[in-house]
Amino acid sequence: MRLLKLGIASALALSAMTSLASAADPIKVGVSLYGLKAEFMQLWAAAVQESPAVKNGKVEVTVFDGRYDPLVQQEQFATMISQKYQAIIFAPIDADAGATAVKMAHDANIPVVGTNTRANTDLLSSYVGSDDTLSGYMEAKAVLDKIGCKGNVVVIQGPIGISAQIQRSEGNDKALAECPDVKVLETKTANWSRAEAQALMENWLTRYPGQIAGVIGQNDEMALGAIEAIKSQGLNVSDFAIAGIDGITDALLSVKSGEMTSILQDARAQAMGSLDVAAKLADPSYEPQSDVWTQYPDMPFADGKSANYNVPWTPVTAENVDSLLAFRNK
Incomplete structure (x- = not known):
């Protein structure tokens, strides 16, 4: 009887440890970007990796290069679904073909946050981009x-x-x-x-x-x-x-x-904002980590529940270009 009790106690302890480890696991977010040849999307991809949530281990992010091919992006969605990603961020190369990829994730109960470019679908959980x-x-x-x-x-x-x-x-x-x-x-x-x-x-x-x-x-x-x-x-x-x-x-x-x-077009705000929204959709206990919500007070986080987050445009002028360059070179 004593051995049985010890066995049960050990099993319960192991179960508790497993639950704690599971709770500490990072949120798994995949990103499918339409292509990484040009600088803007390179800036976007670099920014999402610099997100505080990625740096502190709360989120694990994987960026996929869509290579300007809608079929490649659909294949990436299939991969993320099979590997049980908890949320997907999506910048489609083709608005119509992108809708097919979003439906794949929707059918698998994986939330999709659009960013930068839009898919012709009402199945997106949210959108973080600019007008x-x-x-x-x-x-x-x-x-x-x-x-x-x-x-x-x-x-x-x-x-x-x-x-x-x-x-x-x-x-x-x-x-x-x-x-x-x-x-x-x-x-x-x-x-x-x-x-x-x-x-x-x-x-x-x-x-x-x-x-x-x-x-x-x-x-x-x-x-x-x-x-x-x-x-x-x-x-x-x-x-x-x-x-x-x-x-x-x-x-x-x-x-x-x-x-x-x-x-x-603020690639950093789009990337970090998208990640915060995606992580919140995947895990309701998640709290936003980036400073973009204070940078743009007219774009409140709203508990990650807004259908659209509109990142403002900034006209580049003779007066602000040096400060923009200095920020870029940090």
């Missing part, structure tokens, strides 16, 4: 104001079908509608690529010599590619009004030198 329609309007207006609402412009789009391209185009169109005397000579995608945008702009400069007054690039990489094309043809960059979006490092330097306009 791309607003940024498209802001960048186009900057170009149009500089050319006095007269002349010809070209528009370099992001990958067709990604939500940022769709919404930034809507914002571009809204600003262009306010300037009926402006003609759009060409609108084509360069897939967020600096090299593709350079080739595209070189072609346009040859096709429309002396006719292009403004360049609306739907991200900074493509705006910078247009600048390289202008320089390669021996033209003066100051003769063009050029704008991009994201506030990547080279764009900040280009704004500082007076070559372009940029609007900073």
Whole structure:
């Protein structure tokens, strides 16, 4: 009888130890980003790894490179589901195909937090990102104001079908509608690529010599590619009004030198905010760890229950560019 009691006591002690260990296990969060070739998503991926919750061991995060392929991202979701991730953060390359991946996770009872780009679905548990329609309007207006609402412009789009391209185009169109005397000579995608945008702009400069007054690039990489094309043809960059979006490092330097306009998209706030929301969805006892909620008081954490967290845009100006560069170089 005494041996039986000892056995029961040992089993109970082992069970208690297992429960304690389980309670101390980190929350397992997976991240599927549409692609890691360009700097913005590299900044996003680095920021999520620097989250206080990851640093202190409360959350274990794995970042997957979607390689700009919706099928790759769906395969990543299948992997995260089979490996029993507790929450997923998702920036889809394709808004429609992304909905399929979200449904896979939803059917497996895994919450999905969208970030940066959107999937066409109402099954997301939450979204942490910025208003791309607003940024498209802001960048186009900057170009149009500089050319006095007269002349010809070209528009370099992001990958067709990604939500940022769709919404930034809507914002571009809204600003262009306010300037009926402006003609759009060409609108084509360069897939967020600096090299593709350079080739595209070189072609346009040859096709429309002396006719292009403004360049609306739907991200900074493509705006910078247009600048390289202008320089390669021996033209003066100051003769063009050029704008991009994201506030990547080279764009900040280009704004500082007076070559372009940029609007900073806060990759750090999107990444750390997404992680806090995802962890709260996975474990209701989790409390937010990052400082983004005090950085942006108009974006309260709200116990992780908001359907949409709107990270504000920051126009890059001559007055704030040095401080933005200093923060980037920390």
